[in-house]
Amino acid sequence: MPPSEGAMRATTLNDVARRAGVSIATASKALNGRDDVAAATRARVLAAAQELSFTPNEMARGLLAGRTGTVGLLTSDLEGRFMLPILMGAEDAFGAGQINVFLCDARGDAIREQHHLKALLSRRVDGIIVVGRQTDPRPSLGQDLPVPVVYAYAPSDDERDLSLTPDNYAGGRMAVEHLIACGRTRIAHVSGDPSYAAAQDRLAGARSALSAAGLELVGDPMFSEWSEHWGRDSSAMLLARHPEIDAIFCGSDQLARGVLDTARDLGRNVPDDLAVMGYDNWELLATNSRPQLTSIDANLQQLGRHAAQRVFDAIDGVDVGEGVHHLPVRLVIRGSTIARR
Amino acid sequence: MPPSEGAMRATTLNDVARRAGVSIATASKALNGRDDVAAATRARVLAAAQELSFTPNEMARGLLAGRTGTVGLLTSDLEGRFMLPILMGAEDAFGAGQINVFLCDARGDAIREQHHLKALLSRRVDGIIVVGRQTDPRPSLGQDLPVPVVYAYAPSDDERDLSLTPDNYAGGRMAVEHLIACGRTRIAHVSGDPSYAAAQDRLAGARSALSAAGLELVGDPMFSEWSEHWGRDSSAMLLARHPEIDAIFCGSDQLARGVLDTARDLGRNVPDDLAVMGYDNWELLATNSRPQLTSIDANLQQLGRHAAQRVFDAIDGVDVGEGVHHLPVRLVIRGSTIARR
DNA sequence: CTGTTAGCGCTTTCAA
DNA sequence: TTGAAAGCGCTAACAG
Numbered sequence A, B: 001m002p003p004s005e006g007a008m009r010a011t012t013l014n015d016v017a018r019r020a021g022v023s024i025a026t027a028s029k030a031l032n033g034r035d036d037v038a039a040a041t042r043a044r045v046l047a048a049a050q051e052l053s054f055t056p057n058e059m060a061r062g063l064l065a066g067r068t069g070t071v072g073l074l075t076s077d078l079e080g081r082f083m084l085p086i087l088m089g090a091e092d093a094f095g096a097g098q099i100n101v102f103l104c105d106a107r108g109d110a111i112r113e114q115h116h117l118k119a120l121l122s123r124r125v126d127g128i129i130v131v132g133r134q135t136d137p138r139p140s141l142g143q144d145l146p147v148p149v150v151y152a153y154a155p156s157d158d159e160r161d162l163s164l165t166p167d168n169y170a171g172g173r174m175a176v177e178h179l180i181a182c183g184r185t186r187i188a189h190v191s192g193d194p195s196y197a198a199a200q201d202r203l204a205g206a207r208s209a210l211s212a213a214g215l216e217l218v219g220d221p222m223f224s225e226w227s228e229h230w231g232r233d234s235s236a237m238l239l240a241r242h243p244e245i246d247a248i249f250c251g252s253d254q255l256a257r258g259v260l261d262t263a264r265d266l267g268r269n270v271p272d273d274l275a276v277m278g279y280d281n282w283e284l285l286a287t288n289s290r291p292q293l294t295s296i297d298a299n300l301q302q303l304g305r306h307a308a309q310r311v312f313d314a315i316d317g318v319d320v321g322e323g324v325h326h327l328p329v330r331l332v333i334r335g336s337t338i339a340r341r
Numbered sequence C: 001c002t003g004t005t006a007g008c009g010c011t012t013t014c015a016a
Numbered sequence D: 001t002t003g004a005a006a007g008c009g010c011t012a013a014c015a016g
Helices: A013-020 A024-031 A039-051 A058-065 A083-096 A110-122 A168-181 A197-212 A228-241 A253-265 A300-315 B013-020 B024-031 B039-051 B058-065 B083-096 B110-122 B168-181 B197-212 B228-241 B253-265 B300-315
Strands: A070-075 A100-105 A127-131 A149-152 A162-166 A187-190 A247-250 A275-277 A295-297 A323-327 A330-332 B070-075 B100-105 B127-131 B149-152 B162-166 B187-190 B247-250 B275-277 B295-297 B323-327 B330-332
Touching (some): A058 B058, A070 A083, A083 B100, A100 A110, A110 B083, A149 A300, A168 A187, A168 A197, A187 A228, B013 B024, B083 B127, B149 B300, B168 B197, B168 B247, B168 B330, B187 B197, B228 B253, B253 B275, B300 B323
Parallel strands (some): A127 A149, A187 A247, B127 B149, B247 B275
Antiparallel strands (some): B295 B330
16 A cells, blocks of 8 residues: 555656657656757657656666765754854755755764764765864764765864864954954953863964963953853953953853843943953844844854865865865954944 | 775675675675574675675665655754754654654745755655744645655644644743743733744733633733844833733743843842743753743754654554644743742 | 575666 | 667575
C-alpha cells in the first residue's frame, strides 16, 4: 500500500520515455538540453515529463557523476548566538549554487561529532564546513578526509587546515580607537569568561590602541561571565573605585546592557558622562537599549558565505588553502558613544 | 589529479572485496552482519574495510532501498527566534534515528521556497518539515507530494495537512490565571503587531481567563510592534491613564523588558506594586532582567521533536494524520510576578 | 558458505 | 537523430 499522502512511486525517466514513445537515453538527452535531439522529440519528452511531474533522481545522477551536490554543515552547538548568521550565510551561498546542505549538530559532544562526520562521508558530501561556537582553536577533523573541509568561527588547531575566524584583536583595537576619537582617555574594560580566546584577543587589541595613544586601562579588566548581571555588577564596582572613568569598553553587548543599567542607577548620563561600547552588534540588544549601543560587528554572515565559497572552489579543484584567516570586523556607531543631535 | 586534500576516489565495496579476496556480494553480507558468512571470512572483510577506511555509499544504497534516510527542513526564515529551537528538536530527533537533515531557508520568498521544494524532491527526501516564522496559517505545499509533510509552528491553511503549532490561546489563559492566582485584579495587556494570530490568540485566551473570574481588562489592549521600545512607551501610557493597574500581561518577553524599564522609571516596584508577565520564555531576556521574568514557554524544541516523530512514523507507513494540533505550553514562574523570599 | 546475476535511475559512449 | 549497452556502488535473489 502506498503511503497515505496520495504518494506512489516517484516517476522515473523510464516512465517519461515510455509515455513520450522514445528510448530512455533519448529522454535523458532531451531533458538535459543536449542538442542532438530533434525539436519535435524534445517537445514530446518535455510534455511527458511535465504531465508526470517528473523530477530527476539526484541520487542516481550523483552516483554517475561522482559528486552529489551536497555539503555538510557540522556545528558544535546550534544554541549559540554565532551559529545562526554563519549558517545563514553558508546556506545562502550554497542555495544559490544549487547545492544542498546537510545540517548536523554535535551538541558539543565529540562522539556525536564523529558519528555525524561518518554519516556525512557516507552520504558522499562534496565538502564540509565545521562551525564552532567559540573562537578558541578546536581539534582538527584530520588531514586524510576525502573531501575539503573549512573551519568557520572556531579555527582548527592544525595549521594545515583552512580556518576562517573573526579578527577579535582588530575589533578590540577598533573599539578603543573609536572611544579615543570620541575624546575619552579614562577607559575601563569589562569582559566575560577570561578563558575565552575572544576575551583575551579583544583585550589585547584594546591595549594596543591604548598604548599607541600613550594611555593605559583604568583599573584591571573585569572578567567573569558573559552576562548582563556581570555587566551591572562589574561596572558598579569599577565606577565606585574609579569615578574618573569616562568610557567602558565591554566584551559583549550583553555586558554593555548591564553597564547601561548601572549607569542609569548611578545617575551617570550616557554618553556624556560615560561612553559605553558593546561587542557583537547583536541587534536585539544593541538597538533596544537606551541609548542604543555602539558595537563591533563580526560580519558573521559574510564569514559563512566566505566559507561556502572556499568549499565551492575546492569542489572545482581549487586548492582550499590553509592557515587561520582573521576576517575583518566593522564598527557600528550608535548613541552610547556619541550624543545624537 | 586528485583534489588537494590527500583525497583520492573514495574506496568502494569492490576495493574491500578485492583486498579481502572475496566476491563483492560476500563482502556486502559480511559488512552488513548477515549470518550466512564464515567467521574467518567476515573477519578478513572487516579488516580490509578498516584498513581502507571504507564507508558505504549511502546514495547507492538508497537507490536500491527506495528510501534515502534524509528529510528536508524547509524554513521560511532562519532569522527568527522561533526557528532555532524547532530546528534543534527536529535535528536531534532525526540524528538519533540515523536520518540526515537537509536545511533549506526560503528567506520568506515563495519562489525560493518552490525551488527548494523541488530540490528536496529531486533528492528524494523521505519527508519534509515546513517551519514557518509566525503562527498565522501559511499556504499548503499541496496534497499531491510524493512524501509526507508536517507543518511546524506556522500551520498549513489546508485542513488536510498535519500542522503542529503552539497553543497560544491556552498560553494567554494560563498567564492571566497565574496573575489572578497572585491576587491581581486590575490587569492590562501590552502586545505587538495586532495582525499576528499569536497576538490575537493570546489576547483571546487572556480574556477568557478574565471573564471566568468576573474581571475585565483594564484599558484597551496596546498593540503596535514586538519591541522593547513599545513595551516602555505603551506601559508608560497605560500607567498614566490607569494608575490602579496591578499587573501587565505582555505578548512577548521583549515587551516585558520594556515594561520593567518603565516601572523602574516610575518608581513602581515589581512585583509588589506591579506584576509583569512576559511570553516566549526567551531565557536571554527573561533571566537577565531585574527581577527575572515570569513567562510562558511554548516548548518549541519538543514541538520540533514531535514533528520529526510524525515524519518518522509516516516513513514507516503510519498515516501522518491531519488538522491543526495545538501543543501545550508551560508557565515558568520567576520574580516578576511573585516576590522571592 | 560463496559467487554470479540482475537490477535501483540515470548518463554516456558508440553503433545503427 | 536515435537507441542499445555499459556502468556508477550497492543489495538481494538465486545457484553453485
